[in-house]
Amino acid sequence: MWRNNLSAFVSSVLLLLPSSASGRLDTLDIHTSSGIFRGVATANGTERWLGIPFAQPPIGSLRFKAPVPFVNRSTSIQDASTFGNACPQVPSTSLGAPQSEDCLFLNVFRPSNISTSEKIPVLVWFYGGAFMNGAASNPQFDPTFLIQRSVATSKPIMFVSVNYRVNTFGFLASSHVPASDLNAGLQDQRAALEFLQENIAAFGGDPEKAGLLAYGRCAGSAEAQVLFPSSKKLFRAAIFDSSTGPFKTAPPASTYDKPGFPFASLVNLTGCPSGPASFACLQNLPFETLNNVSVAMTNEVLNGQLWQPTVGPAGSFITERPSQRIASGKFLHVPILAGTNLNEGTVFSQSVRNLSVLASEEDARFDTFIKQLLIDPSTVTQDVFDTINSLYPANDSSLGGQFNTGDSLFDRAEAWYTDNMYLSARRLLFDKAASLQPLFAYFFTEFIPGNDPSLGVFHGSELELLFGQFPAVEQEFANQMADFYINFISDLNPGAPWPQFTPTNRVVLQLMRDNITAIPDDFLVNKTMFLDSAHVLSEFQK
Numbered sequence: 001m002w003r004n005n006l007s008a009f010v011s012s013v014l015l016l017l018p019s020s021a022s023g024r025l026d027t028l029d030i031h032t033s034s035g036i037f038r039g040v041a042t043a044n045g046t047e048r049w050l051g052i053p054f055a056q057p058p059i060g061s062l063r064f065k066a067p068v069p070f071v072n073r074s075t076s077i078q079d080a081s082t083f084g085n086a087c088p089q090v091p092s093t094s095l096g097a098p099q100s101e102d103c104l105f106l107n108v109f110r111p112s113n114i115s116t117s118e119k120i121p122v123l124v125w126f127y128g129g130a131f132m133n134g135a136a137s138n139p140q141f142d143p144t145f146l147i148q149r150s151v152a153t154s155k156p157i158m159f160v161s162v163n164y165r166v167n168t169f170g171f172l173a174s175s176h177v178p179a180s181d182l183n184a185g186l187q188d189q190r191a192a193l194e195f196l197q198e199n200i201a202a203f204g205g206d207p208e209k210a211g212l213l214a215y216g217r218c219a220g221s222a223e224a225q226v227l228f229p230s231s232k233k234l235f236r237a238a239i240f241d242s243s244t245g246p247f248k249t250a251p252p253a254s255t256y257d258k259p260g261f262p263f264a265s266l267v268n269l270t271g272c273p274s275g276p277a278s279f280a281c282l283q284n285l286p287f288e289t290l291n292n293v294s295v296a297m298t299n300e301v302l303n304g305q306l307w308q309p310t311v312g313p314a315g316s317f318i319t320e321r322p323s324q325r326i327a328s329g330k331f332l333h334v335p336i337l338a339g340t341n342l343n344e345g346t347v348f349s350q351s352v353r354n355l356s357v358l359a360s361e362e363d364a365r366f367d368t369f370i371k372q373l374l375i376d377p378s379t380v381t382q383d384v385f386d387t388i389n390s391l392y393p394a395n396d397s398s399l400g401g402q403f404n405t406g407d408s409l410f411d412r413a414e415a416w417y418t419d420n421m422y423l424s425a426r427r428l429l430f431d432k433a434a435s436l437q438p439l440f441a442y443f444f445t446e447f448i449p450g451n452d453p454s455l456g457v458f459h460g461s462e463l464e465l466l467f468g469q470f471p472a473v474e475q476e477f478a479n480q481m482a483d484f485y486i487n488f489i490s491d492l493n494p495g496a497p498w499p500q501f502t503p504t505n506r507v508v509l510q511l512m513r514d515n516i517t518a519i520p521d522d523f524l525v526n527k528t529m530f531l532d533s534a535h536v537l538s539e540f541q542k
Helices: 002-008 144-152 167-171 184-203 216-227 253-257 262-270 278-284 287-298 322-328 359-372 382-391 408-433 472-491 525-531 534-539
Strands: 011-015 029-032 035-038 046-053 077-079 105-111 120-126 158-162 205-215 237-241 336-341 439-444 507-511 517-520
Touching (some): 029 184, 035 046, 105 144, 120 184, 120 472, 144 472, 158 184, 167 184, 167 287, 184 205, 184 216, 216 237, 216 322, 237 472, 253 262, 262 278, 262 287, 322 408, 336 408, 336 507, 359 408, 382 525, 382 534, 408 439, 408 525
Parallel strands (some): 035 077, 120 158, 120 205, 205 237, 237 336, 336 439
Antiparallel strands (some): 011 205, 029 035, 046 105, 105 158, 507 517
16 A cells, blocks of 8 residues: 555656657657667557666675766667566565666656657656655556546657666665765756757657656655756756755764764674775675675664765765855756645654653653754754653644644654754745745645544645545545646746745645645744754755
8 A cells, every 4th residue: 555655756757848849759669879779558548668778787896886878779679568666775576676786777658659759748756765765667656547637638648657776776875985986875866867868859758847746755766866956057946855964964984984883883884994995895795795785784773774865075965065055056946846745754763652751751751752853963952852742742632633633753754854854844945045046835634534633634645645645535635736747847937826935925835625725834834943953954964
């Protein structure tokens, strides 16, 4: 079920621009810079090309390295009817493909019988998974509903899903990792966008109408591409579904070298030497040895958050903390649609649910929960924890809104997680960007029948509507949600009744069935102002 796999999902979408090609595509054989691929037509009015490689396999000497473009192109026609491999990660039944280091593939979906002269917009999707798991082959992210709705509203779009390296293989962090290779997973995403700019016109897409759609902690993927953009124009708009702004915590790469931290532990458990020789040793390990250790380490940490994107020296993808980049205003000024759900934190706070904790010990246990979510909790001082405890007190029936469970520690944890990871992150960016670019904000509050009431309007539940996995009672609302996104992809504006967020009109659109209305962006503001303060952002390394 959808709700059982939430922690594995994060996504990003990019909208691509027009091409100069013209004429109807009478064949499903498409020529690209990496080869010729034969797609398949489906019975539901779509055509698809699956498992198209966009960079050289990151194996052997290319393990952990930034993606390398293809030099030689195959001249034989290759079958594109099945997904490529998922990237290495903790085993999961939701991937839809086997795992392998050779995993840099993307998938193209379009309405049937598209003419290249139409040059339709392209939605590029980066799956979620907190930079630790996920795959473009996950069957829960089938874009058929979105594509069919776009055709029905006479605004056809194309959908592209992209694999990128995750966990140890995509976000290995250390002072011993070359600066140009840090955050390889984010660099994979950029390589895919560059490939699409070069090749999407062959599918009938418009490379100048590209946009990003991101969901959850990996909505940070799309936000990272906005904050730390390429020198090339790779997309024209972005959608952040529940972005963490863009990372939960982003310590310097050298932090991971400390005793007991992920890189030091990985080197020790694999038998590699410490110091400068460690990187080459890890590159040369047998895949099974490295992957087994990576999986075991991931399973030992809260919510499987072993690695995060990291700040590196000059020449890195990320050269300063995201909050500093936002404060500078030196990011890509493109239209952005972004928002949060009412109860984002419930699925990530299960470790403290139904715990038997004495009232006198509850604050300390709350502090521990927060510390376990950080790469380096030593940077957070007790005064910050004390203020968080006062903002999220025990037995506060307002925490979680109407989905307050009465489980004091759980309600505190999920409310703080929601506000710290999502709501404050969206506000931090929008407060700065409101005078720089078009912005559209939402607050998703619809509880979908059939979901667990104790999870409330949980992280990712809005995607059930966008990907066509909803009960019949939500049909009209799902159509409206899809229309908002399709309008934004096509016109850079979601349309009425969604107002633009501006310095003088700070409003968000409440998304609830039978109650879609603009509301002031002033709820929980005392909490998010503290969480977005320079002092807290610095200590949390955000």
